[in-house]
Amino acid sequence: MNHTSGSDVKSQSELIEELRKRQQFRFQLGVYLSWLSLLIILLFAFSGLEAQFLGIQIRTIKLDFQFIRRHAPFIAGGIGLTILLSFFSIILASCLAFLGALGRLSKIPFVYALATFYISLIRGTPLLLQIIFFYLGLPQLGIRLSGMVAGILALGINYGAYMTEIFRAGIQSVGIGQREAALAIGMTQRQLMQRIVLPQAIRLVIPPIGNQFIAMLKDTALVSVTGFVWEILWRAQKQGRAYFRNLEALFIAAIFYWILTIIFSLIQGRVEAYLAKGDR
């Protein structure tokens, strides 16, 4: 055993804790180093260099870095719009998902049918198609939407259908005993929902909503098909086409999406840790 000084003999639990910490540190260090090496390999793949490795000729993708440097700021100008699209869409999706979940749990046949019909229709068709449909179809009804609004509607309605199940599970996770206790003190169905069920359901629902938000960040790229929303991918494609540097432009867009995702994943992790720390 390794005593630092003669008098302080460590207890067994302290030693186990120390060992556990050391193992955890070693694991994390390994993870960081591996990430770094994978990143270097990825960068090398785009370096345009050629290398001999064990007698094999390795070729890499050659990019015009001057183009990247010059046009990255223009493409970065779409970041705000991408976040804005995701933000409004996830709010719309959450509202629809909540209503959808209530519908899925309803005992009124028509309400239940409305919810399941919505979910079936939206989950049964591609998101890309829905976006185009909102942009091209609604004007025939005299509803003229900007690409931005059509995009938010399509994304919100689409994600709302998928998130309905998340909300339903959240609401159902609040046990029958909670409902009975609330009814027994005289609460109405509405009070029971507002005061007892939703506050408990929301805790369970927030982490998966974060997940959906991160997925949505990238699905906003599909809105570029309307041709009038200057988000990241649209800007990238515009510059790429104009200068015949499609690969470079997409490379820039990919980096921005990735960085955004990493940032929001970190935020999500924080939120989850906060929620877990609560009073449960």
Added chain:
Amino acid sequence: MPSIVDVCHLDKYFGRLHVLKNISFSVDATEVVCIIGRSGSGKSTLLRCINFLETPDHGSISVDGIVINASESGRSYHRRLHKIRLKTGMVFQSFNLFPHMTVLQNVIEGPITVKRTDPKEAIEIGKYNLEKVGLTDKRDEYPSRLSGGQQQRVAIARALAMQPKIMLFDEPTSSLDPELIAEVLNVMQQLVEDGMTMLIVTHEMGFARNFADRVIFINEGHFVEVGSPDQIFSEPQDQRTQIFLDALKRFNQAENK
């Protein structure tokens, strides 16, 4: 004494299972009635019919003058049902505290949300009832940090805060560790001494014997025997009561060894 609860010709079915068969009885003001019987005998269902957590199929129930017939529906029915729930306090076997609220919030939730009591006044009511169950110092804790016995005492305080005419207890000690049962029974004893009207479904024969005015033995949806604790526990008339009590005695002896 006027009766607080009147149950008339009550029938309850779960699908084709006839759980309660033509039950009639009443509970007078300040009376303490214990219902005993084996599991599946219908004792919890009977209790839950009184505040309509279960809807009876036939018969009528009246609580403090509010009458509901099983055949009713509509707005007037719902208004009376709400009144009955305000007049009954219920304590569950599994406590069912609201986990996202502190102890005090649990207790004042009913007064504030349901009765629209002024929050300041509600807090006073909350403190008073927490003191009653001996948990003043836990008022800002969340339920997950309390023992089962403490949680059940909070649940009692939550029901009391609504100032009910009658307290319904549905096996209040059945999910507690043996060493925690006494603290809940002590609170219940305090309520008996305060003159609270109580209807208690329980397996605690000691409590029933010492504090009940009447004991009802229920079996397969029928009242087999109703009487004073002395009658039921010392000289049960019906064979089924004897068998049930003997089985319980043997079980308790085996546990105490």
